[in-house]
Amino acid sequence: MDKIILHVDMDAFFASVEQKDNPKLKGKPVIVGGVSERGVVSTCSYEARKYGVKSAMPIFMAQKLCPQGIYLRGRYWRYKEVSAQIFNIFREVTPLVEPLSIDEAYLDITNSKFKDYKEAAIYIKRRVYKEVGLTLSIGISYNKFLAKLASDWNKPNGIMIITEDMIPEILKPLPxxxxxxxxxxxxxxxxxxxxxxxxxxxxxxxxxxxxxxxxxxxxxxxxIRGIDDRVVTPNRDRKSYGKETTLKFDTDDKDELSNYLKSFSTQISSYLEEKNIFIKTITVKYKTSSFINHTRSKTLTHYINKAEDIYNIAIEIIEEEVFSEPIRLIGLTVSSIKEEKVEQLTLF
Missing domain, CATH: 1.10.150 (DNA polymerase; domain 1)
Structure with missing residues (x-):
């Protein structure tokens, strides 16, 4: 293979961290995401998946499928801490590490110290298990698409390699x-x-x-012909910023929803101003009581980052909506980002 790309994906990351930190949870169906019926599953252990529980499923549905499950609120500070340890190991293997999320990344090891790609994968798995105590799955191929596809092949704790001579036959039976x-x-x-x-x-x-x-x-x-020219890009810039919440009670009261949008606008604006970032696309997301998602966006002709400006556009969007049923989730996202680079000027 001309290029050697790894896609590394932690196995049931949040739930695995909980099981590692509390050995009493090992081998049990652990569901992370919330303890109330209004929550959503963030991650669940493989023991819980046997019952049909999966990510993004409403907690009340998970409870029906797996009433004996152990339901935990997420400890995101802890997951970030463990993720940092894991990514440090990745960067010892190659500087070309592109994070996709807190628990997965692409690694380009084409010019790394490892000439044998399977040896590199085994090295990463052993280091992470020894130092962090968690398992992961690795897909290996000559481009990003195939590497990501491969990492899901033998989960959990697997390694899968897709080479040029396996294309297109290995892809044809896939959905x-x-x-x-x-x-x-x-x-x-x-x-x-x-x-x-x-x-x-x-x-x-x-x-x-x-x-x-x-x-x-x-x-x-x-x-679908095994061609993907995207390169592994370290320190990928975020393309959007957002906040959302599942409501305690379903509602179609726009005044109540506007209060959430105002809070989201303030939080998002605070982040944008701190980073000196401007945006011009505002998106309101809502989910109805029957779990149907809707997104509505507006793109401006100019860039903004003030809470009041973001909120005003969000309100315009929500006021134009006609709700056919109550809302259970409301969210606000901003995108089309421009970062202002500020240089310190001297007097001379």
Whole structure:
């Protein structure tokens, strides 16, 4: 392989940290995310997954599936602490580490001290287990798309390698939901057309992909052929900032929702001003009592970062909405970011 990319993904990270810190939880169905019925599952242990519990599931549904589960509030300060230890190990292997989240990353080890990519993967797994006490899964390939696909292959605690000679046959039986860049709506639309597996898409020409996916069509066309030219980029800049909360009681009272948006605007603005960042796209997200997500956005012609300006746009968005049922979650996100670089000027 010309390039050697690893995708490293911690196994059930939050739940695994809880089990490591409290040995009494080992082997038990641990669900992290909240203890009230209004919460959402952040992560659950593999013992809980056997019952059908999964991330992003409402707690009340998880409780029905796994009433004997141990439900814990997340300790995010602790997860960040453990994550920092793990990422330090990654950066000892290669400086080319691109974080995707608190518990997963791409590593480009093409020019690292390791000539054998499997040796590098085993080294990382052993170091993390010895020093942190957690397991992880690693996908190895010659590009990002295939490495990420591979890391999910033998979870938990697995290693999977995808080489050029395995393409496209290894991809064809996979569901199209596995294609990076395809959202749920696109998957549903393709399923309605009778396209369920990658092999169903593979037979179509480039023109089909451009027609259905627009400017991203060529990327999708290439990925199912094992082509992905994205490079591993260390210290990826954040593209958005947001806050959201699940309400204690469902509501369609816009005055009540506006209070949450005001609080979110203040918190987001505080962060933006501290970092000297400006934005021009504001998105309000809400989830109805029947768990249907809605997002509404407005993009300005100019950049802002003041709480009052963000809040005013958020209110405009929410006032235009007609709720068909009560709301259980409200959120606010800002994007289209511009960072102002400030230089200290001297008198001379």
């Amino acid at each position: 199209i939901s596995k294609i990076y860049g395809l959202g749920q709506k696109s998957v549903r639309r393709l399923n309605n057309m009778g396209l369920f597996k990658i092999e169903d898409l593979y037979i179509h020409p480039k023109e089909f992909f451009v027609e259905y996916f627009g400017k991203y069509g060529i990327d999708i066309y290439n990925r």
